[in-house]
Amino acid sequence: MLKIGRLAELSGVxxxxxxxxxxxGLLESERTPAGQRVYQESAVERVRFYQQLYAAGLTSxxxxxxxxxxxxxxxxxxxxxMLREQRDRIQAKMDELASVLRRLDELIDLTRTHP
Amino acid sequence: MLKIGRLAELSGVxxxxxxxxxxxGLLESERTPAGQRVYQESAVERVRFYQQLYAAGLTSxxxxxxxxxxxxxxxxxxxxxMLREQRDRIQAKMDELASVLRRLDELIDLTRTHP
DNA sequence: CCTGCCTCTGACGTCAACGTCAGATTCGAG
DNA sequence: CTCGAATCTGACGTTGACGTCAGAGGCAGG
Numbered sequence: 001m002l003k004i005g006r007l008a009e010l011s012g013v014x015x016x017x018x019x020x021x022x023x024x025g026l027l028e029s030e031r032t033p034a035g036q037r038v039y040q041e042s043a044v045e046r047v048r049f050y051q052q053l054y055a056a057g058l059t060s061x062x063x064x065x066x067x068x069x070x071x072x073x074x075x076x077x078x079x080x081x082m083l084r085e086q087r088d089r090i091q092a093k094m095d096e097l098a099s100v101l102r103r104l105d106e107l108i109d110l111t112r113t114h115p
Numbered sequence: 116m117l118k119i120g121r122l123a124e125l126s127g128v129x130x131x132x133x134x135x136x137x138x139x140g141l142l143e144s145e146r147t148p149a150g151q152r153v154y155q156e157s158a159v160e161r162v163r164f165y166q167q168l169y170a171a172g173l174t175s176x177x178x179x180x181x182x183x184x185x186x187x188x189x190x191x192x193x194x195x196x197m198l199r200e201q202r203d204r205i206q207a208k209m210d211e212l213a214s215v216l217r218r219l220d221e222l223i224d225l226t227r228t229h230p
Numbered sequence: 231c232c233t234g235c236c237t238c239t240g241a242c243g244t245c246a247a248c249g250t251c252a253g254a255t256t257c258g259a260g
Numbered sequence: 261c262t263c264g265a266a267t268c269t270g271a272c273g274t275t276g277a278c279g280t281c282a283g284a285g286g287c288a289g290g
Contacts (some may be wrong), residue, residue, distance in 0.1 A: 111190040
């Protein structure tokens with residue numbers, strides 16, 4: 001059982017971010033009688049996963065729509081379509097990054113021989 | 116010789132974006148006597164390259180600092196450091212994307228067998 | 231000369247994922 | 261009990277890459 005500050009530490013995000021995730025419907029929390037948030041240990045992994053998804057260019061809304069798949073393993077046609085959509089988008093982005101990487105490497109080589 | 120609307124068409128960005136690039140010092144333009152912008156054909160390629168760099172997570176300022184390397188092929192120590200910095204950042208991001216891709220693929224597999 | 235589209239500058243609007251601040255509570259160590 | 265640290269809600273601020281709108285002027289065809 002973690003309080004919000006501890007979860008923030010363990011998962012490497014800010015307290016504000018965790019409250020924001022809850023606001024967006026991504027992260028549930030129990031409450032103490034006084035109203036303080038309490039999380040399961042498993043929340044650490046979940047928050048880290050969210051960070052990866054954000055870094056991959058998904059929005060809160062995308063993630064919210066993926067949650068049912070992640071939690072239940074069950075999906076309707078729409079969700080499966082979205083999963084593939086995001087998958088393809090990420091693949092495309094990787095290709096683009098690879099292309100930029102090659103160009104930067106060329107530049108680096110070029111400026112090593114031409115200082 | 117291209118006017119701004121034509122360049123926007125050919126390079127796939129908005130007219131507003133082109134003016135913004137100029138504002139940020141990324142794109143020069145000649146001017147007609149009446150003050151309208153005129154570009155070389157080579158601007159098309161350049162703008163497309165900028166789009167790739169933006170997509171790779173660089174900011175206008177980053178790109179502006181890279182311009183001397185791109186144009187002259189000469190660099191000082193600071194610029195070389197920055198080139199490697201961006202290169203490494205992009206590599207790290209690709210690794211992260213690859214990781215997310217694997218997880219999404221797992222999910223897709225899982226939801227194919229568990230519809 | 232008229233007209234409809236293009237372009238100009240300048241300025242405010244947008245969107246997402248938080249940062250930050252204020253003021254009030256609550257917790258926990260001593 | 262006390263007092264500093266952590267937490268709460270609510271609300272406004274930030275940043276980057278543009279979108280959008282207003283008002284004015286330029287350009288080509290008929």
